[in-house]
Amino acid sequence: MTNSPLTPGIVSGRLPAAALAANFADVEPPLDRHEAMVAADRCYFCHDAPCITACPTAIDIPLFIRQIATGTPEAAATTIWTQNILGGMCARVCPTETLCEEACVREAAEGKPVEIGRLQRYATDIAMAKGLHPFTRAASTGRRVAVVGAGPAGLACAHRLAMHGHDVTIYDARDKPGGLNEYGIAAYKTTGGFAQAEVAWLLSIGGIVIETGKALGRDFTLDDLRARFDAVFLGLGLQGVNALRVPGEALARDAVDFIAGLRQAGDWADVPVGRDVVVIGGGMTAVDAAVQSKLLGAETVTIVYRRGPEKLSASVYEQEHAKTAGVRILTNAAPVAVHGDGAAAEVEFAYTEEGPDGLRQLPERFRLKADQVFKAIGQTLAGVPEGLALTGGKIAVTGPGRTSIPGVWAGGDCAAGGEDLTVTAVAEGRDAAEDIHAALAAGRGRG
Amino acid sequence: MASLATEFVGIRSPNPFWLASAPPTDKQYNVVRAFKAGWGGVVWKTLGEDGPPVVNVNGPRYGAVWGADRRLLGLNNIELITDRPLEVNLREIKQVKRDWPDRAVVVSLMVPCEEESWKAILKRVEETECDGVELNFGCPHGMSERGMGSAVGQVPEYIEMVTRWCKQHSRMPVLVKLTPNITDIRYPARAALRGGADAVSLINTVSSITSVNLDTFSPEPSIDGKGSHGGYCGPAVKPIALNMVAEIARDAETRGLPISGIGGITTWRDAAEFIALGAGTVQVCTAAMTYGFRIVQEMISGLAQYLDSKGMTLGDLRGRAVPNVTDWQYLNLEYVTKARINQDLCIKCGRCYAACEDTSHQAIAMKPGRVFEVIDAECVACNLCVNVCPVENCITMERLPPGATDPRTGRIVGDYANWTTHPNNPMARAAE
Numbered sequence: 024m025t026n027s028p029l030t031p032g033i034v035s036g037r038l039p040a041a042a043l044a045a046n047f048a049d050v051e052p053p054l055d056r057h058e059a060m061v062a063a064d065r066c067y068f069c070h071d072a073p074c075i076t077a078c079p080t081a082i083d084i085p086l087f088i089r090q091i092a093t094g095t096p097e098a099a100a101t102t103i104w105t106q107n108i109l110g111g112m113c114a115r116v117c118p119t120e121t122l123c124e125e126a127c128v129r130e131a132a133e134g135k136p137v138e139i140g141r142l143q144r145y146a147t148d149i150a151m152a153k154g155l156h157p158f159t160r161a162a163s164t165g166r167r168v169a170v171v172g173a174g175p176a177g178l179a180c181a182h183r184l185a186m187h188g189h190d191v192t193i194y195d196a197r198d199k200p201g202g203l204n205e206y207g208i209a210a211y212k213t214t215g216g217f218a219q220a221e222v223a224w225l226l227s228i229g230g231i232v233i234e235t236g237k238a239l240g241r242d243f244t245l246d247d248l249r250a251r252f253d254a255v256f257l258g259l260g261l262q263g264v265n266a267l268r269v270p271g272e273a274l275a276r277d278a279v280d281f282i283a284g285l286r287q288a289g290d291w292a293d294v295p296v297g298r299d300v301v302v303i304g305g306g307m308t309a310v311d312a313a314v315q316s317k318l319l320g321a322e323t324v325t326i327v328y329r330r331g332p333e334k335l336s337a338s339v340y341e342q343e344h345a346k347t348a349g350v351r352i353l354t355n356a357a358p359v360a361v362h363g364d365g366a367a368a369e370v371e372f373a374y375t376e377e378g379p380d381g382l383r384q385l386p387e388r389f390r391l392k393a394d395q396v397f398k399a400i401g402q403t404l405a406g407v408p409e410g411l412a413l414t415g416g417k418i419a420v421t422g423p424g425r426t427s428i429p430g431v432w433a434g435g436d437c438a439a440g441g442e443d444l445t446v447t448a449v450a451e452g453r454d455a456a457e458d459i460h461a462a463l464a465a466g467r468g469r470g
Numbered sequence: 471m472a473s474l475a476t477e478f479v480g481i482r483s484p485n486p487f488w489l490a491s492a493p494p495t496d497k498q499y500n501v502v503r504a505f506k507a508g509w510g511g512v513v514w515k516t517l518g519e520d521g522p523p524v525v526n527v528n529g530p531r532y533g534a535v536w537g538a539d540r541r542l543l544g545l546n547n548i549e550l551i552t553d554r555p556l557e558v559n560l561r562e563i564k565q566v567k568r569d570w571p572d573r574a575v576v577v578s579l580m581v582p583c584e585e586e587s588w589k590a591i592l593k594r595v596e597e598t599e600c601d602g603v604e605l606n607f608g609c610p611h612g613m614s615e616r617g618m619g620s621a622v623g624q625v626p627e628y629i630e631m632v633t634r635w636c637k638q639h640s641r642m643p644v645l646v647k648l649t650p651n652i653t654d655i656r657y658p659a660r661a662a663l664r665g666g667a668d669a670v671s672l673i674n675t676v677s678s679i680t681s682v683n684l685d686t687f688s689p690e691p692s693i694d695g696k697g698s699h700g701g702y703c704g705p706a707v708k709p710i711a712l713n714m715v716a717e718i719a720r721d722a723e724t725r726g727l728p729i730s731g732i733g734g735i736t737t738w739r740d741a742a743e744f745i746a747l748g749a750g751t752v753q754v755c756t757a758a759m760t761y762g763f764r765i766v767q768e769m770i771s772g773l774a775q776y777l778d779s780k781g782m783t784l785g786d787l788r789g790r791a792v793p794n795v796t797d798w799q800y801l802n803l804e805y806v807t808k809a810r811i812n813q814d815l816c817i818k819c820g821r822c823y824a825a826c827e828d829t830s831h832q833a834i835a836m837k838p839g840r841v842f843e844v845i846d847a848e849c850v851a852c853n854l855c856v857n858v859c860p861v862e863n864c865i866t867m868e869r870l871p872p873g874a875t876d877p878r879t880g881r882i883v884g885d886y887a888n889w890t891t892h893p894n895n896p897m898a899r900a901a902e
Contacts (some may be wrong), residue, residue: 060539060540061539064538067821067860068821069819069820069821070819070820070821070824070827070836071820072820073818073840128817128818129817131817131818132817132860132861
């Protein structure tokens with residue numbers, strides 16, 4: 024190894040292999056049986072539990088925790104998967120601190136919620152390791168449904184449709200299924216190839232075919248699908264990335280590309296990262312890019328967000344995680360230029376202030392040394408088929424994901440409404456599937 | 471600090487905390503460790519007749535019931551009386567009493583129901599200069615199959631007979647240890663008193679099967695796939711023991727009979743409760759077996775602090791609660807209370823609502839925002855909501871003052887009235 028955190032430029036191998044392996048290990052190791060028993064025992068089995076209400080997929084959390092506590096994690100996993108077929112991934116990536124665990128009455132009682140996410144992982148890990156898949160496919164209906172996008176929404180939709188006996192074909196533009204589960208989440212949150220293992224497990228219900236490398240608008244059109252299938256579900260995700268719109272933008276890289284590249288890297292030592300990294304943005308993507316830059320061995324990593332700290336969309340838990348990893352978070356600073364000759368060298372920022380007319384830049388400016396700059400200021404819907412009504416830049420839906428086009432449903436990040444979370448996507452995909460099933464049973468569907 | 475020095479049927483000890491006859495008191499080594507830790511006395515593990523030593527099982531002797539976080543709530547055992555030679559035990563008892571003259575050393579005994587057997591062992595025990603004997607009429611397992619232990623304790627006539635022999639053939643104080651495996655504890659206690667017992671000690675262990683192994687279908691503890699009922703003890707049996715102690719303390723015949731309280735005593739607080747119900751000393755086993763002998767230090771400091779805070783002596787505490795133990799028929803039916811939920815303390819778990827709505831009187835309303843409120847017109851004051859609430863003092867019972875109208879019954883609350891004069895009672899006495 025010739026490089027170190029102090030090596031200038033964007034280089035790989037800043038840390039020894041052992042350090043990299045330790046840095047990218049499971050960020051929150053699984054609970055062992057004893058730990059799970061102690062954690063499960065803290066659940067009060069609330070009436071009409073607030074945690075269930077707070078869960079976008081409405082998992083019966085007190086029931087599954089009681090099932091763990093009584094030594095039947097397999098039954099707990101069934102309870103979880105009945106509502107959320109990607110319960111294993113959600114256990115790893117859900118911002119539980121703003122969902123179920125925030126609502127936990129133990130949080131109110133003592134500021135220490137029941138560890139719902141980790142318990143969910145405990146149950147689903149055990150059941151998956153045993154190869155349990157507690158759902159069977161109903162007799163084939165002969166109906167065919169196309170699902171565009173093999174991300175959380177599409178997979179959840181496909182699984183529920185398959186359960187009801189429909190034949191599902193999933194198209195995905197990438198090489199692997201999984202969507203953001205495979206390409207968009209920090210590596211330390213889902214180690215050991217879990218995303219692909221979960222997809223394989225999900226597909227074991229049968230009746231689902233995945234065609235990868237097939238993109239809507241490039242390889243087929245929505246009209247093609249409507250002609251060939253009885254119903255279509257769009258789980259496109261957000262393929263576009265917001266631009267900084269400042270001079271030198273070309274010297275900055277999309278954080279989502281960096282994160283995706285990390286997930287696909289065979290060896291951490293092959294992933295290049297800057298010595299001084301600046302991440303522009305204030306959400307989960309910014310945190311994932313910043314923390315992983317630090318874990319790869321960047322000397323300094325700074326997240327810079329244009330609004331105040333209270334507006335950061337990354338949860339407090341994520342912010343703390345970043346700070347613990349050694350990431351600095353600056354707020355009320357907006358980028359005005361990326362400087363550099365062929366490669367980034369500095370980012371220039373203006374201080375900002377919230378005023379009656381919104382955010383305004385102040386005359387005071389400063390520069391941060393940066394040989395690598397990441398943009399993480401939000402993703403946008405791109406490549407939407409014509410004819411679909413949009414609202415707020417997303418596909419407009421009514422009820423359980425019905426779009427403006429009969430026979431076409433949508434869910435996940437591409438659809439309006441709900442937070443852009445894996446768990447929300449799962450709920451929307453699942454609910455759309457139920458609606459598609461009802462529509463097909465009623466003879467509706469293809470318009 | 472309040473003095474904890476105790477004199478019980480003439481036996482002195484620096485505090486009322488004794489170790490019960492059980493594995494912790496089976497030999498000199500353990501007992502010396504206990505005395506060094508601060509225990510006021512011991513009841514030496516039960517001695518049997520001279521002869522071939524007792525044989526124990528060679529598999530597990532204990533079964534357990536756990537609460538949250540594997541806290542040991544109940545322990546069950548199938549161990550028999552001491553399996554060491556009588557001669558060794560007697561020699562060690564004598565040595566210990568000589569080395570620790572200020573501590574109580576009582577010796578537990580169990581021999582066949584024959585006068586000669588008791589006469590013989592009493593003579594040898596007396597030579598140790600121990601402070602007294604405790605007659606083991608309680609063990610429910612093993613020895614009872616041979617006509618000893620609870621087999622004696624379940625027949626009041628035998629208790630009386632053996633107690634009388636012991637008083638005739640010994641000058642030592644005689645404590646009679648009672649089994650809870652009977653229908654009415656007053657009968658064996660009265661029998662002991664008639665036989666001349668100086669005191670009773672209770673409870674011995676409760677006949678029990680702690681669990682069944684659902685793979686092997688053997689009761690636990692399992693000996694080669696089979697199990698036998700054992701004796702249950704530990705925190706789980708404390709309420710049973712408290713009631714039995716109280717029954718003896720307030721019975722017209724046995725009132726004033728000294729009691730050594732036993733059964734799930736784990737903290738100073740448990741001990742204080744037994745003492746308040748009339749116990750002169752308390753005996754501990756499971757807590758020591760769970761945590762070791764050092765717990766006695768908490769018991770000593772806790773009881774002394776409590777007595778100081780109340781401005782009471784140990785003697786003041788003894789039996790203090792006995793007059794308040796009464797029959798149901800004398801309970802005040804004009805004591806009308808309603809549950810009150812402190813909204814500031816409520817964490818909105820809804821357990822009170824589930825308990826009341828599903829299993830009780832539909833007296834709690836669940837309002838928007840998970841606000842839980844008691845419906846006075848339905849609340850019968852059962853206290854279940856208080857008991858299931860995870861937050862201490864969040865739900866309390868508030869008394870309606872005399873003169874107020876109970877919204878549930880429409881009746882005006884009076885001062886005092888009980889079942890004996892209630893109009894619905896066919897046996898009601900005419901008001902005087």
